[in-house]
Amino acid sequence: MNSNLENLDLIDLISERHLQLRNIAEREWNEKGDIHISNSEWFILARIYKKSPSVSQVTRRVDMSRQAVHKLAKxxxxxxxxxxxxxxxNNRDKCLMLTELGVDCYEKNLLLKxxxxxxxAKEIGVDGLYALKEKLMSNWGLK
Structure with missing residues (x-):
């Protein structure tokens, strides 16, 4: 086994790669799209795509406060x-739904991703990409 790999922290590696990919995706969208959309806004859009959840339901599915979700929705x-x-x-709760423009932007962003x-896949090979996806989707026995 490669001793350099043993010295690397898995959580930090995943986090750094995730941040890098999110930044690339956001930059690509903002260079090609007419509407600036932040990573946090994409996160909310992903939670409501093809659904009509309440702000409370979205809040339970993300690591943000209700106020933050409401601000992003606004x-x-x-x-x-x-x-x-x-x-x-619930009269106090609000539901969120993508507009036609929202659906169009979200689906264009899916194509960019x-x-x-x-x-x-060009860099790590198609087999490497599938192996990576398989490992990320597998049960890691975490609680």
Missing amino acids: SLQSKGLVEITDSRH KELEQDI
Whole structure:
């Protein structure tokens, strides 16, 4: 076994790679797209794509406060990407839904991420990419 690998911290490696990929994806979108969308906003868009969750439901699925989710939703609404409506089940809660523009932006971003994935496959090989995905999706026995 390579002793250099033993000295590397897995959590930091995953975190650094994740941040690098997110920054590349955000930069690519903002260079090609007409609407600036931050990584945090993409995170919220991903949670509401093809759904209509409440702000409370989104908050439970992300590591952000309710206030932060609400602020991001308002920002996305001002950009025309998200519609905010009253919840049918709770008058105090709001539901989030992508607008047609929001769906279009989200799906274009999916294509940009696929291109990034293809670039990675060119470097580590298709088999390496599939092996990486397999390892990331496998059960690591974590609680």
